[in-house]
Every structure is written in C-alpha cells, then in structure tokens.
Amino acid sequence: MPSTSVSEQPVTRNGAALLSLDDVSIQFGGLKALDGVSFDVREGEILGLIGPNGAGKTTCFNVMTGVYQPTSGEVRFAGEPLGRRKRFAITRLGIARTFQNIRLFGNMTALENVLVGADAHHRTNVIDALVRSPRHRREEREGEETAREVMKFLGLERRADELARNLSYGEQRRLEIARAMATKPRLLCLDEPAAGFNPAEKAQLMDLIRRIRDVRGLTVLLIEHDMGLVMGVSDRVAVLEFGRKIAEGAPVDVRNDPAVIAAYLGTEADDAGEFDQEGDL
Template sequence: MPEATVAAQPGVREGAALLSVDDVSIQFGGLKALDGVSFDVRQGEILSLIGPNGAGKTTCFNVMTGVYQPTSGEVRFAGQPLGRRKRFAITRLGIARTFQNIRLFGNMTALENVLVGADAHHRTNILDALVRSPRHRREEREGEETAREVMEFLGLEKRADELARNLSYGDQRRLEIARAMATRPKLLCLDEPAAGFNPAEKEQLMELIRRIRDRGLTVLLIEHDMSLVMGVSDRVAVLEFGRKIAEGLPAEVRNDPAVIAAYLGTDADDEGES
C-alpha cells in the first residue's frame, strides 16, 4: 500500500496542525456534550484524547468524522473547514476511524471487509460496473492490491478468506483497523482499540500503533488504558464534562492536579496542595 504522506495535503508540513478543533461546542437538548473544546493534531504524531466516562471523547470523534455537526466552532483538516461535508467526503479527504464497538460485516470475508474501505476512492459508477469498463476493472484490481497489502501489514493475510464473524476478537479488532487504513487516510482515529485486550495484546497494539505512525499516518487515539496511553502517545489532551482541562506531554498530563482530580474524584486545589 502506498504510504500516506503529507505531500497530498497542500500547506501541511511535518509537525504542523493536520486537524484543528477550534472552540467546538455541541448541544443535545439541554445537555452540552462539548463546551468550547480546542486542540490540534499535528502531522506525524500520536495524540491521545482521554477523560473519564462521559467526558465527551467519542462525541468529539463523531464531530470530526461528520457523524454530528457542531452547534458552534469549527473543525479544519489540512486547513480546510469540514463544514457540513458528508461522511464519505470526509473519508476521501483523508480521515478514517474505527469504533469502540466493532462494526464489521460478519457474513463477508475479511478481505471483502477491507475492500469496502479500499472502495472509498473509487470513481466508477453503476454503468461502469455493469459493463465492466476498463476503469472499473483497474479500480477493482488496485483496490484488491491495497486491501491485501494492508492485511499483510496487520498480520491478517492468512485470514483473508475467512468470514469476519469467525475471526478471534483480536483479529476482528485488527480487521477494523485494516478497513480504515485501506481508505488511505492521512489521519487515523482509533476509538478504544485496546478494549477487551489482555496485557500481551496491548503490548502488540502499542507496537502496531507506532508502526502505523512510522508509515506516515497521524494517529488520534481514544483509550481508557493509561499504561497504553502513556506508553505510546507523543501528546495527550484531557476532557472532563465536555471541556478540555489539560494538554501536553504524557508526563505533564499524568502529574496535572486537574487530571488527577478528574480521575480520582478529588478536589484539584487540595490535590495541588498535597
């Protein structure tokens, strides 16, 4: 699979903001799920978005990937406002995601699931498919090459012809990452990828996330497992009750009194004094 590079995003340089969340708020009835949240995801980094249950992490993911529209504020990708773009258009721009609850097509093979992601950039229409036009055949061939290369990268090549529902839990998690990577993203958003993993699997996941970053992708991670977050992240942003309360290097965030208070339920002032 061709490596994702910054060259496809004009105006973005190594270490510059690839995605910017600027003063974003979203309200559902009387509930303010996000309240003036701002942070950048820099080109080539692994940024983790953490916080207690109900902090607004997945809501933030959903705003960035077009599932929800913000009540106010703006999300920009490579300098372009996402505005009211459809989800498929956001995928084509270069943002892909996985889900906290695995969403695979259980009655399709592993390869077919990944091909769904590879199809994201196809331009052929129904007529092309019906007449098997040269362009359709070329895109089919290129899509399968991409899908198989991604599966090999994730160690799933021997599972290509198995039904997704028959894969082990860990392989299903990797398959969902493979499908997202097959869209050829610049930014890969992983929502709780370590959920249900044992310690050995979490170590393998940390190595995989680093390898994904080393291929040229930028990674945004939601994760509850603090050992994984602190072990793999370049920077960490923290949400609580829909507001950002901290951002910085893992060691800085881990020792931040406001973060300690959010997770332990202590008073931030008392924690700072102690």
Template sequence: MSETGAQTGGPLTKVLEVDDVTIRFGGLTALDSVSFDIREGEILGLIGPNGAGKTTCFNVMTGVYQATSGQVLFDGKPLTKLARHKITQLGIARTFQNIRLFRSMTVLENVMVGADAHSKVGFWDALLRTPRHRHTESESTTRAKELLKIVGISARHDELAANLSYGDQRRLEIARAMATGPKLLCLDEPAAGFNPAEKLKLMELIRRVRDEGYTVLLIEHDMRLVMGVTDRIVVLEFGRKIAEGTPAEIRDNPAVIAAYLGVDEEDAS
C-alpha cells in the first residue's frame, strides 16, 4: 500500500511546504527550525512522542498560530497573516484531536457548514431566494450526502451530531473537513479512543479518502496505523525533526527507535 502514487520519482507537486518554522511560547521552543513538505496525492504521517510539537505544527499550518520565524507555503504561496477561514478556503481542512462538532446541529448540517466554505451566497440571496441560493443549496446538499456515504454514516444524517456514537462523531469530523473541498486534509489523531476493529475501518477510510483525490496529513500515536496507511513519515521530537522517510525506513531508524518506538512498542502490541 505504501508504494502507491506520488513518490515514484519525477518532479513532484508540493502541496504544502513547511519552511524552517520556529515557534516559541515565551521561553519554550515548541518547534525548532522544522522543514518538510507534503506532496500531492500522498498520505504523510506526522508522528512523535507526546509533546513533540505535532499539534503545534498542525496549528501553524491551519493558521491558529503564527510562526515566530520561517513560513508555511501552500501551493507556493505563504500562509502568514491569512485569516483562518481564508486558509480553509484556499484548501486546507482539518479535524480536531478532541472532537469539535457543532453539537446541536444535525449531521447533515454539520457537513453543509463545511460545504458552504466556498459558497458565495449572502444575506440577500437567502432573503430573496435567488437562483444562486437555490443552486448552491441543492449542490451542497448533494455533496454533503455523498460525503456522509463515503465515511459511512449517511443513515444518520438527520440525527443531532451530539447524539452520534464516538466513532461516528470522528467520521463526521472527517466528512465535514472533506466538505470544504480541501487540497490537503489534515487529520489530528483520528484514531484516538478507537478499538482495533475501528482502527482497521479507519485505515480503510483514510485510504479511500486519498483515492478520492485528497492529499492527507495524518497525525497519529498508533504506530501500526501509521505504518499501515502512510506513504511517508516525518518524526518530531522535542520540536525538532529527527527523521523523514518511508515507513520501512522509519521503522529501522535508530534515532526514531530510541525516541519513540522503543517506548511505544509495548503498549502498541
């Protein structure tokens, strides 16, 4: 699985480029000159022990934090100083480690909020029910339903998001992020709290998402999941990048083993 798609030679389109990014919170350096890139059509894993700076890295890419120095390039253009919703409209979407759905909206509405990201419909369109409103509305409804089918919860589209089971809420988060029509889909520990059977299904889903044409960035703790599904892996430790390569390379990298696998292998098995 890991040999599919992008990295088989030739000039590769870089979707996103993290270029020498440093972030300091007061005296704490959360990210220290980190550079890597994400190529079109691949699944990139971002791993590291707790506190390694994975989520911080994520937050820089999606505009939640501003880099102290260095920059993030998306499609060759720097993301610095862009409003968060603009970044989403450019094509980066994310899910949250601790699920953050719109709990008292229905499942379908949650996904439609994502689908609205590119909508040009405004107040007057809505009030006057212009053709643009009707057209966009039916288009995003169809799209949202399709996405719910892809993640496998279309039967529950009328349910409140809060009433979904934990696993389905994670699926809904993925569908909502996909609805924004991203070029890059960032999943922040999507398997947290899953049992092995659910993790297996999630791996299938992630592959399926990639096959739909999305580029995926995956932050994950579970090594088996990461090794099983990603094309390339970037390893962080204490805010520094310590390794980068295919899953097989990472598995044999002594620095990684020392930093991470040696500790984690036990509870992964």
C-alpha cells in the first residue's frame, strides 16, 4: 500500500446529492431484498453503507450499477434517473464499483486489467481497431496514460507487467480499485475492500480511501463489515436491516443508535451498551 501522510479525521460534507435512492424496492419471488430504501450520497463525501449479513447492502450496489432493476422507486445520478440503462452506460455516466469477491483477469497483466477500465469511454469500433485509425491510436495512447497514472497513485506501477494472478492479495484488491478508477468515475463504490486484511492493511486502506476523495476528488460509497474502518473513514453512515433503512447520520450518532445496536447484537441498547469501535460488524 502506498505511503501517505493523511491522518486527520473525516469532516462533514454538505455537497449536493450526487446519487439518490428514492423509495427503492426490489423483490425476488417472495423475497423483498430492498423495501422502500431512500438515501443520498452527497458530492465529495465518503458514505458508509452497513448492516448485518443479508441486510441488502450488495443488492443496493447492484441496483445502483444496473445489475438489477428496482421493482419500484427510482435511482438518480446527478439528478438524472438511471432508468433501465445498461451497465456500460451507467459506467460512462460516472459510477464505478469493485466487488466483494475479487474479479480480475488472472491471465492478463496488471496494466491490461486497468486498461479494461480505461476503455470504458473509448468510441472507436472494430474497423478503427483493424485499420489502426488515428482516433484508435489516440484513444489507446490516452487509455494507457490513464491506466499508468492510476496505478502509480495506488502504488502498483512496478507491477504493471506482472500477471494479475501473481500479485499479492492486497495488491489484487488495489488493482480492482485501479481498474474502477480508470473509468474516470465521479462515484466510486467499494464493496468490502478490507475483506481479508490485517489491522495494518486496514489502516493503510483508510488512508487510501481518504486520498481517493481528497486528492482525486471522487465521492465514495463504502460497504464494509469492519466497524473501526467504517466509523473512522466515513463522513456519514446509513444502516440497512432486512432490506430497510433503520438509521442514517454521523458515525458517532449511528454507533450509539438503539436500533442499530439491537440489529447487530440482537439485544436492547440498554443491555448492549455502546459498540466497540474496533470490533467487526
């Protein structure tokens, strides 16, 4: 993980809503995975989306990124309804994501994996590629510049020619983030990026997420089970349980919310006390 001097606590951001879920529900057969969920992700903030296993967090990500279509309600990005847009079109609008389970092309180099992301905005067609038209060559050159610059930001520049499968687990996690960032998003959605990390790696990841927001100017939506990471890096936190939003607000307020404590610990707040800030969700 690249070194960083960022150590300050996140500050509250009051930007306009970049992404909005408005009364979103989605049903699979008799199962209601999301039930009237509404919240905003504000421009320039880090929003943590948490909840017990099965709460609907990843389903939220999938609705935002076009994997699923909501049964009812609406998702808007920069004020524009996403409607039934395809996933590639949503990526071009400016939403990128990583996955809970790493999804890299193991037999491609690290650079080639990131180039897949950089290709998201390319407009050349097969004929342009076959004849290597000036536009195709220009887009190839610009894509590689973008990919290498993002890899440098994430401390992966020396691994560019390594096969993705040969990278360490932590490097593969960062490579997924690099591929997402190469699409030039406005909103970066991270699905459990600290899974499998030790405490030192989690601390480095917190600094990296802050740098992505503060240096790159991206808005970040974060799903994560580690309480210390979520509470330490998020400006605001939204909590789901059984597909419903049960709390939203500043990390300190959410951590002490009786409904959140009951959802995670299965007991009343008076009996449970306050969450351990270093514990897992």
